[in-house]
Amino acid sequence: MEKTKYSLGYRNSYVLQQYRCLLSIFTGFIILLFISNTAFALATNPGAVCSNGFSQGSLTNADYTNLVSAVNTNNYVNILGNAGGSIPLQVKMTTVESSTNTVKSNFGVITTAGTSAINIQRTFPNISAYTDIIFDFRNALTSQPIYLTNVALSAFDIDYANSNGNTFDDFVEITGVTQAGSTISGTLQPITGSNIVFGQPPQGLQGLFTRTASDPNCTAKNLGTQCQGSVQFSQPVASVKVRYTNTGYLNSATNQEIDLRVDNYCYVPQYIFTGTVFDDNGGITAAQANATNDDITSSGSIYTNKPNYFNGVFNSPQESGISGSTVKLVNCANTATTYATQIVNTGSPIGQYQFSVPIATFNNNTNICLIEEYSGTAYPIRTTSDNKNTGFTTTTYLYSNNDFGRVIAANAALVLKKAQYINNCPNTLNYTDPSLNTANNGDPKTGFSTGSISNMTPGQCIAYRITATNRANIGINNFVMKDILQKQGVNGATVTSVLTNPPLSTTDYTISENPAIGVNGEIKTKSLTLTSRSKRDFYFNTKYGTTVDTQ
Template structure:
């Protein structure tokens, strides 16, 4: 391997030496015809006439050159000009290997490369060696060629860089990541499960809160979880490795699972499972299962992270408000709703309600998270006399609001039961309100329980 600055061809069989040029030159080879010797030609060591400025080798009847009395190198088999000149070699592989290597070129396993007579300034040779018991790197170069003087001409070329690396197949597959508090920088003191305000305060402008991504600038790992690697997420029957995450220090929450390559065999994929006991950080912001597809020649799989939050940092906030009405209202969104409890009276004056009248409800669902809530279903059980000390029964009443939002098994008008929506998507950082009206029975109670 190296740059060999040999002889420049002047004419068909006339050459000059000491030329660092990309023009046709005599070639050097690392392997040819089973011979592992490096070929080097001292022009004036060949049979012929002239000197280093202009030398004409002689050829036999087959067009082959030969050495004279003072040998300077090794000739390849059948050393015709076509075979020893890089631009006209009859071997296509030889012609292809004459160009300079590009920076960071990878030499494949079980292969080699020699650049022939080219000033390969600051080129990088990168050798890929896999699972080698031992490696010997031999570098040879001709400094200035030969000028027809009797002297050793082996030295180092100039303006050349060599990078040498060894690749070994790992014994293990390695899976790593962190279990983290996905709070986006909201402290435990700021966290509030009932705070539905996403335009100001603690939950406004929090793009890293509850987004399923670990951001080390705002978030940290948490202790208490165990991560396993199993054969399948759907039906795990084999556990290859398990580890409790780090419990303290700067790497709290991190894990690294190692599985011998032989253990996985022909397995195309594996599954990472995150589990946790106790009551801390009960809410997930990511799935607890991750399918990892095993790629060819890839043995390390990083950033398999699992997010959680404390219960006060829950994504969904539900707010329920009510408004008394005479059951004749046609647009229940126009009523004035309040979270304050209602009281009952014979007249139903003001915010009071009397038996037989109606109470409309407004339920607002706010998604504070930075990810969508899929398959959101709103349910509300109407009051029934005798259940939870209720004194009267309420039934669903007109008017309805956006009837298409409600499921086919939701309570019908005039009946008591559960108000239920169809599965909906509650987009990230949004809120949505649901309205329905109810009519109370004619049996008066002392007070109507606040919904």
């Protein structure tokens, strides 16, 4: 029994030791696995930070795919980003090879644990050959360079190999171009657990490479921390160049690869207001313009079938911008509060203006207007309002096509023509009688005519037809026609005329605001609207030759 007990205890002890050994191995495997996963996990670039007032962005997985698909096409790609539209970014990506003998194995997108990066595989013909990957940044709203702050990038799988059939020593140089046009290097951002250092190897460049030749190779395409090198630019840049090559420590190079990510960029959101002050002539040149041409229907008239003339819309290229104006960005409620002022372009594109301002400019006001002021004399007539409300909201960053139209005097919308008819002062007179309104009548004694009056007998009457023609493609509001009856001694008049029957039309005139029958004075219509491309006639009758001042 004791022996049996002893043997059983021995076996239990042996099994326990085996179990402990297996548990130790399993635990060690788990620890190694955990350490391995930690070592090969992408680390956040410490330079991925933005100051207060800046929007922060980075490329999405879709952005990497779109960029790679457009590489070397000279096309800018709209960046989706993750900044909610506050950073209007476009990027053009280009690669440049130093040698035509470089084997370009791959330039594509990899995705590891849901995170994408650009993968570059190369077999260089020698250790000094390189591939440049260039990112050019552009404002999607203005198509001008955009200078991004705290641009941060990371390169992965920067490692070393010196074995049969596999020899390379990765080196990555990352530089940017500032607003001053100078080239600066990215500043190393230390990554915990990374073997990558920043320095100057024999190649003479400043960049990222493996700390020592004894560091192990990294697993490709896994964005591991051990071979991650991260940088950030200390100044705003509009272009970044990543040069992939070798350190120069080894004498030869074989197939090698790295992965790239754009980790961060910052930008103060700008609200952009653009427009053009333009000649709203619809293609009717100064040589063709005629201030007295009221023909808007005949095929031979320059003002017939001109839908873009005086329509308040900038119709390019038929119409062009004009110089001489100043545009102000103001508080609508108090236009004396001016946020920005700009003289429109005198060169190409002529007449254009553009404001780009941060939200802080408005001091929490959202009622923003644009005002145009003209200092010249060539284009005195407006075709649009001089004050435009932009409809500003903090979530909209582009306010384009805030255009202001003008025309020369000869292209004015309104043409007034006065015709007269000598009559014998009947109590009733049918102004619209077709026999009195024949076209091209040259005798004012037979009907309304623009011909001159002669042999007028005192005591006769002169009826007037004033035709207002709106040649424009927009209505004329608040139109008031005024005509002052002649008065003896005023402007050389030898006699006085007075208003006579028939009474003024109450449709066109306010009776109380006009002279009474038999009284001299000013004839004035109501405030009316002349619709676009329309004519309207106004009539009144006067008795000619009164020598007594009735007022």
